[in-house]
Amino acid sequence: MKRFKLSAVFAFSLMLTQHALCADARLAKNPPNSAQKAKCEAQLAEINQQARVFNAKVDEIQALAAEIDRRNAELDKEKAAVDRRDSAAMQALNAMIVKNNALVEKHTQMGAVLDAMASENKQRVAQFQETCENRPLAQANL
DSSP states (O other): OOOOOHHHHHHHHHHHHHHHHHHHHSOOSSOOOHHHHHHHHHHHHHHHHHHHHHHHHHHHHHHHHHHHHHHHHHHHHHHHHOOTTOHHHHHHHHHHHHHHHHHHHHHHHHHHHHHHHHHHHHHHHHHHHHHHTTOOOSGGGO
């Protein structure tokens, strides 16, 4: 099962935030007009919103991973203790395994969604850098 390391998630979030904020601090080669400022502000707001959504999804996938770990521990105990001659006990164990497998599959799917979101966010940052980098967008300049 693929696990997202917290440090990698924080690094990605930091990268998004830093790229979004860098434009505010740099000197402009060509001062943007009001339409360009509005476009850059909209892009910056979208990047920040997507970073918040991404972080929420990371929290969700980490909570699911913790649930899977908890269930795996329960399954290990149950497997060791189950009377394999008792068909009802085996059916209950199998039901637990099926439920756990469904959670693992959900975790895998969520990981794929998270990967896609990360790719989209990188594209947004690249577009922001291309159109807005080195242009002051601080409130004092608006």
